[in-house]
Amino acid sequence: MVLTQSPTVAVVLPGTGSDAHFAERAFRGPLDARSVLTVAIEPDPRRVVDSYLEAMDAAAAEYGPILVGGVSIGAAVALQWAARNPTLTSGVLAALPAWTGAPDEAPAAASARFTASQLRSEGLESVIAAMLASSPAWLGRELERSWRSQWPDLPCALDEASTYSGLTVAAMSKIGVPVGIASAVDDPVHPSAIAYEWAAALPHAHVGTLTLEQIGQDPAILGSTCVKALAAIETTASA
Structure with missing residues (x-):
């Protein structure tokens, strides 16, 4: 990996409605292989973004320079923290x-808004049943566990995510740290176009690709794809 410092700790943040269990499975193996301790953060569904920012603040205060990362909104908050804390x-x-930037009509934001509304009108059990019927088995298992753990505050977490404004292209252009990006080429909720927009805006970034089926087989491919993308930045820089 090409890094501005040699970290011993990585703080990783779950996506909307997800949990530390999945984030740890996604990142721990690839980071263990590089002697980096993974700290996966359990979101506070009543204040997701603030709980993430506070966790990164605390880790940096304890360990010094850290790797930060995450999935979906977790990735966006990690990048926001990196912009504020480059050293x-x-x-x-x-x-x-x-x-990128404001959520507007992004598929993930629209999905979060819809799910929050359904949870309030139909209740947790009904929404979980519908989700299980329409999702790949692996994703259904992950979301059922995390949704139950965040209930009854899950709708609040989804509302917060759906209105979260991440960094703009202009703000990304000022980030000097390397960013390894993983994109699922068949994921309509997290379009590959966004991953490549980030990579084009960031001075030091690379995109690695995978599929949803591969994530279902082994979530660690998310972390390994991000780590390999960082390595690709190093290869490009030294060429």
């Missing part, structure tokens, strides 16, 4: 970015 950020691992 404390060794690199960013961004899996499945969902949008």
Whole structure:
């Protein structure tokens, strides 16, 4: 990996409605192989973004410069923190970015709004049943676990995610740390176009690709794809 510092710790942040269990499975193996400790953060569904920012602040205060990363909104918040704390950020691992800047009508934001509305009108059990019927088995299992753990505050978490404004292209252009991005080429909720928009805006970034089926077989491919993307930045820089 090409990094601005040599970190011993990586703080990783789950996506909307997800949990630390999935984030740890996605990143721990690839980071263990590089002697980097993975700290997966359990979101506070009543204040998701603030709980993420506070966790990164605390880790940097304890360990010094850290790797930060996450999935979907977790990736966006990690990048936001990196922009604010360049001297404390060794690199960013961004899996499945969902949008750039304001959410507007991004598929992930629309999905979060719809799910929050359904949860309030239909209740948790009904919404979980519908989700299980329409999702790949692996994703259904992951979301059922995390949704139950965040209930009854899950609608609040989804509302917050659906209105979260990430960094603009202009803000990304000022980030000096390397960013390894993982994009699922068949994911309509996290379009590949967003991953490549991030990579084009960031001075030091690379996109690695995978499929949803591969994530279902082994979530660690998300982390390994991000890590390999960082390595590709190093290869390009030294060429």
